[in-house]
Amino acid sequence: QEASAHSSSKPKKVMVIGGDGYCGWATALHLSNKGYEVAIVDNLVRRLYDHQLGLDSLTPITSIQNRVRRWKALTGKTIQLYVGDICDFEFLSEAFKSFEPDAAVHFGEQRSAPYSMIDRSRAVYTQHNNVIGTLNVLFAIKEYSEECHLVKLGTMGEYGTPNIDIEEGFITITHNGRTDTLPYPKQASSFYHLSKVHDSHNIAFTCKAWGIRATDLNQGVVYGLKTDETAMHEELSNRFDYDAVFGTALNRFCVQAAVGHPLTVYGKGGQVCEIIHLKFVLCNLFIIKLAIANPAKPGEFRVFNQFTEQFSVNELAKLVTAAGAKLGLDVQTKSVPNPRVEAEEHYYNAKHTKLIELGLVPHLLSGLAT
Numbered sequence: 001q002e003a004s005a006h007s008s009s010k011p012k013k014v015m016v017i018g019g020d021g022y023c024g025w026a027t028a029l030h031l032s033n034k035g036y037e038v039a040i041v042d043n044l045v046r047r048l049y050d051h052q053l054g055l056d057s058l059t060p061i062t063s064i065q066n067r068v069r070r071w072k073a074l075t076g077k078t079i080q081l082y083v084g085d086i087c088d089f090e091f092l093s094e095a096f097k098s099f100e101p102d103a104a105v106h107f108g109e110q111r112s113a114p115y116s117m118i119d120r121s122r123a124v125y126t127q128h129n130n131v132i133g134t135l136n137v138l139f140a141i142k143e144y145s146e147e148c149h150l151v152k153l154g155t156m157g158e159y160g161t162p163n164i165d166i167e168e169g170f171i172t173i174t175h176n177g178r179t180d181t182l183p184y185p186k187q188a189s190s191f192y193h194l195s196k197v198h199d200s201h202n203i204a205f206t207c208k209a210w211g212i213r214a215t216d217l218n219q220g221v222v223y224g225l226k227t228d229e230t231a232m233h234e235e236l237s238n239r240f241d242y243d244a245v246f247g248t249a250l251n252r253f254c255v256q257a258a259v260g261h262p263l264t265v266y267g268k269g270g271q272v273c274e275i276i277h278l279k280f281v282l283c284n285l286f287i288i289k290l291a292i293a294n295p296a297k298p299g300e301f302r303v304f305n306q307f308t309e310q311f312s313v314n315e316l317a318k319l320v321t322a323a324g325a326k327l328g329l330d331v332q333t334k335s336v337p338n339p340r341v342e343a344e345e346h347y348y349n350a351k352h353t354k355l356i357e358l359g360l361v362p363h364l365l366s367g368l369a370t
């Protein structure tokens with residue numbers, strides 16, 4: 001069952017940082033629909049990357065102002081809007097002081113691994129934007145909203161591909177006869193993924209040093225488009241990226257299948273992705289709701305691995321081929337030289353039991369495709 005948005009007399013206030021993006025927009029609407037008071041903080045830079053690189057969302061998206069107006073017209077619910085850069089501490093401070101969030105869900109980062117690897121300036125931008133932005137959020141919580149629970153989007157890619165099972169955030173190790181539970185080793189494979197590692201360290205440190213309450217959601221690759229709320233009107237439509245920089249594997253494969261382009265499996269295709277549907281990102285807001293209604297203790301740093309299934313890239317291509325056949329499409333797959341430096345065949349077994357313990361019962365892609 002979901003925790004209530006109204007566990008005390010007034011609705012809980014949730015700041016959705018990065019609320020104009022793919023996960024953030026769907027999340028902001030879902031929380032608003034469930035009775036939370038929502039504010040979006042976003043500098044709209046994701047739209048700028050598209051202009052700079054000549055890319056676009058497959059689905060047309062209207063301005064954030066129109067999106068929020070349409071939501072109000074349809075539901076009567078207000079989503080507050082703070083347009084600005086979280087790397088600008090003055091702006092962020094004003095947003096925190098004026099909205100006074102009970103929880104901040106932080107999606108507001110440059111999230112593409114390929115983008116972060118284009119050149120020096122994009123690598124520096126990505127790490128500056130992500131690390132300083134998150135540091136500012138931590139300082140804003142410390143200065144203005146000490147009780148505010150931080151729910152931070154991390155990534156499964158922080159762990160890399162070790163030849164042992166991946167635990168949820170921590171691993172118990174016995175070394176020279178002594179035992180301790182320590183942060184799980186991180187071996188990220190892009191400047192983007194590394195920025196998330198740096199974020200996790202800063203968050204863990206501030207939990208210890210200042211008593212911040214935080215939950216790090218190490219999320220797998222997200223797929224899908226519609227949610228109950230974004231489907232309500234074309235002006236609420238979410239973005240859908242299918243290009244080589246921002247398009248994620250399964251979303252890309254679906255578009256390639258639909259237009260008759262061969263599925264672009266990079267290299268041997270044995271690389272494993274953990275995936276999760278956009279709806280379950282929201283469903284996992286039920287974790288966020290628990291986190292809001294029942295926040296971590298001061299100083300607690302919780303880590304969840306947030307995904308529902310894991311497949312190799314080859315297996316994903318097979319699933320899309322089978323689903324395409326059902327629609328009468330003859331889907332071809334092509335192995336293209338891998339533009340990334342990554343293991344193309346490796347052991348992979350990542351735990352994600354904390355989600356299941358919290359009651360998540362996902363609809364599985366494997367089930368849908370059969």
Ligand code: NAD
Pocket residue numbers: 017018019020021022023024041042043044045046047084085086087106107108109110111129133153154155156219220221222223248
């Ligand atoms: P997105 O790029 O669609 O959205 C990110 C939003 O953050 C954009 O609207 C952007 O304008 C905003 N933003 C970026 N820097 C900002 C700044 N300095 N100040 C204010 N706003 C800023 O990304 P997404 O796919 O929605 O991903 C959201 C989060 O979830 C990211 O942190 C990402 O790392 C994580 N995540 C995404 C996926 C996925 O497959 N999409 C998977 C795992 C984790």
Ligand code: USQ
Pocket residue numbers: 111112113114154155156157158219220221222246247248249250252264265266267269271272273274313340342
């Ligand atoms: N891949 C292909 N063909 C393609 C595109 C990708 O084979 O056309 C392969 C890549 O080589 C990679 C895998 O698919 O091995 C996943 O790539 P991706 O682009 O779908 O996902 P990734 O770069 O890992 O990044 C995405 C999001 C990022 C998030 C991450 C979660 O962009 O924000 O952090 O998924 S995770 O993968 O768990 O780290």
